[in-house]
Amino acid sequence: MKQTLKILVVDDNEVDRMAVRDALTKAGVQMELFEVSNGNDAFSALSTTAYDCVFFDYRLPDQHGLTFIQQLRSSKIKVPSVVLTAQEDEQITVQLIKAGTTDYLSKSKISPEMLVQVLRSAIRIYWAETQAALVNQQLRESHEQLIRKNQELERQQQQIQMQNFKLLEVSQLKSHFLATMSHELRTPMNAIIGFSQILFRSKFGQLTHQQADMVERILNNGKHLLMLVNEVLDFSKLEAGRLDLKAEIFDISKVINLAVSEMRSLADAKNLSLLVQTDLQNTLVFNDPVRIKQILINLLSNAIKFTESGEIWVEVKELSASRVTIVVRDTGIGIAPRDFKRIFEAFRQVDQTITRKYPGTGLGLAIIDSLVRMMGGKIFLDSKLGSGSMFKIELPRQIRLFTEAADAPDVQLDGDDIFSSAKNPHHSSSKTR
Structure with missing residues (x-):
């Protein structure tokens, strides 16, 4: 470990604190080592200073080691922690790990090699858990964003669906209107065309050249208008699916x-x-x-x-x-x-x-x-x-x-x-x- 590490040792036994200090020193760890003898002092130190790792005795004079870990968690103080036990107890170990302890080590096994190994492992596990927690947080935020976006999309889809219903209704009304008006327009147009044709018959009198020209214009424009009306009628029938x-x-x-x-x-x-x-x-x-x-x-x-x-x-x-x-x-x-x-x-x-x-x-x-x-x-x-x-x-x-x-x-x-x-x-x- 090349960087200087801030390490806190929490133990009421000065001999045990010295054993940890000597083992880390012999292992060549570059560090700033801080020592306290009880849980309250440790909590105060961790509340004001960021440490790279903390070693603490399972049995502190003012509180249980499990209580100490739970106190850190409830205060949202995050730090790699290694509990030092006087005796190997698997049940205690499981409880500590569940409570949030990174690793544990029996005081009887403290040596430079073992302590460095546990220190490195604790720091790696802590950073891996931190990164995993960060990724999980990002995933949760992304998931929440997706939920909000999906809700917004659903709302927009509902609006679009309502607009489509309105447009469909308007289209149906338009088609009905076009069909109705086309029928209404065809009746007078047929009358105009019919009467124009009648005027050309000789039995109703001979038209002058100017009159014939005007009647022919009426007839031709009437036919053209009727063709336009028929187009609108045919289209309205096609659009409504009623043309067979x-x-x-x-x-x-x-x-x-x-x-x-x-x-x-x-x-x-x-x-x-x-x-x-x-x-x-x-x-x-x-x-x-x-x-x-x-x-x-x-x-x-x-x-x-x-x-x-x-x-x-x-x-x-x-x-x-x-x-x-x-x-x-x-x-x-x-x-x-x-x-x-x-x-x-x-x-x-x-x-x-x-x-x-x-x-x-x-x-x-x-x-x-x-x-x-x-x-x-x-x-x-x-x-x-x-x-x-x-x-x-x-x-x-x-x-x-x-x-x-x-x-x-x-x-x-x-x-x-x-x-x-x-x-x-x-x-x-x-x-x-």
Whole structure:
């Protein structure tokens, strides 16, 4: 031991104190040795001075050694302690160790070697216990912090859950409101469109050019507003899970051509070429023709809206006997890669400002995405700014209706089904402009 140790010896027998002092000196321990003869003086010394170790007699004149150790513990005085016993008594030893004594040594075995060994052992055990106690204290504090943090997290989770419930309630109210208002708005809009169409009939009198132009504007704006209202209604139904597909067997090429013909006037107004190409071995599918037409009209509407010059192509072809694909390409302004996912979000538009050049609800692509997923299909986007966009939709030839009755017939449209030669005995490939 190279450092100087402060050692306290507590014993009423001067000979025993001398034996300890001589043994430590012969062992070469660098120390400051202090001696007292009773427990009260020892307690006073330990209360004011920090010692590296204390040797004390088991039987002090004023108190029992066990009482002395308990007094130190109750006063929270911590020091390595070695009790010196006149006789070896295992029971006494166990009691002292339990009370907090670091080690013990029989006075009959005091020697330089033994005393140094016990001294080193006592100091090491004391510091090991001190470090362990420190670690345990840190663990307890960490555990308490974790408990407090968990309680705070639970409180925050409860708040978030309450907020989610409120948001869910608001969302349900919003969906109900949108559905109700959409129904309420459709009635007067249908009346406006109907009366506008009636005004064009010759039996109600010939309109002047200016009157006809104004009525046509009313009719076109009424149709546009009705389309926006229908989008909101469809979205509210999709969001509430109340929109069902009404599937039937139909000729998909006819539905495609019908949708294109409805949108051709808008393309012609912007001097855009609108091309259609159908390449199907079998044009019959089992799907919802109204929703297929809606998907295509929304895609064509976007293509026409965002294309100032050039062409728009619609291509329908087979991927396999059980899947078909519909592709709509344009030469419009294109879409930046960072916006690919965002444009399929509800109410999301690339330009969100009120002064944006291209108006709309921002629901068209969100509705398309939801309908395609309901049909068990996939939608793909390929676009480049300034070069145009391509939307490709892959659909099963026969969709599955999860709400259909268990005994509904299973319609087969691929292979040797009954429709494979009824209407399309030959390969169908057409291109119209």
